Amino acid sequence: NAGVTQTPKFQVLKTGQSMTLQCAQDMNHNSMYWYRQDPGMGLRLIYYSASEGTTDKGEVPNGYNVSRLNKREFSLRLESAAPSQTSVYFCASTPQSSAGTVSYEQYFGPGTRLTVT
Amino acid sequence: DQQVKQNSPSLSVQEGRISILNCDYTNSMFDYFLWYKKYPAEGPTFLISISSIKDKNEDGRFTVFLNKSAKHLSLHIVPSQPGDSAVYFCAALLTGANNLFFGTGTRLTVIP
Numbered sequence: 753n754a755g756v757t758q759t760p761k762f763q764v765l766k767t768g769q770s771m772t773l774q775c776a777q778d779m780n781h782n783s784m785y786w787y788r789q790d791p792g793m794g795l796r797l798i799y800y801s802a803s804e805g806t807t808d809k810g811e812v813p814n815g816y817n818v819s820r821l822n823k824r825e826f827s828l829r830l831e832s833a834a835p836s837q838t839s840v841y842f843c844a845s846t847p848q849s850s851a852g853t854v855s856y857e858q859y860f861g862p863g864t865r866l867t868v869t
Numbered sequence: 870d871q872q873v874k875q876n877s878p879s880l881s882v883q884e885g886r887i888s889i890l891n892c893d894y895t896n897s898m899f900d901y902f903l904w905y906k907k908y909p910a911e912g913p914t915f916l917i918s919i920s921s922i923k924d925k926n927e928d929g930r931f932t933v934f935l936n937k938s939a940k941h942l943s944l945h946i947v948p949s950q951p952g953d954s955a956v957y958f959c960a961a962l963l964t965g966a967n968n969l970f971f972g973t974g975t976r977l978t979v980i981p
Contacts, residue, residue: 794971802967809969842912856901856962858969860912
């Protein structure tokens, strides 16, 4: 089990360029999430996908789009990168709660460090 | 507006002693709380959690205490080990919602 994987690990973009951050999980989890971590701010939710085929905005969605390609993959796209999007991006997933058990624990990938100049 | 706060950016403790990391929250609707540990260049990993119906949860060397009236939780690590040196995040959520609200983290250094 690789868990949650993210590509690339590092990326430098110029203002206005676009790119897609990739995330995949092999744990058969239903829900997936994208966070950004900035100094002094903790992790903030950008978008999430409660299940395959659905996506919803989180706390800081502006400037981003997402695609839940299938159950395994959840990508984050920056259409026109801005310096304010310089951050570390984390993808996470959560298993579906089954009868009698509820799971709120999120499993995180190693992160993508993005710099926009 | 930060709904989950960790007011101590850093903490240093001698090996073998107790580490106490604190966390405060402002939203009284939060009913589930988690602690995550993060090493450099890695993603956060889940450590321990507690439901609002409890005031204590223990897992080995780690114990989380919840004081709902004070909107405060703490993580105790006893005894502290050098491998515990990391950044610790507390997080809170409303069960049924999808948004985990994270604190800003406390960097723990355990001195051998």
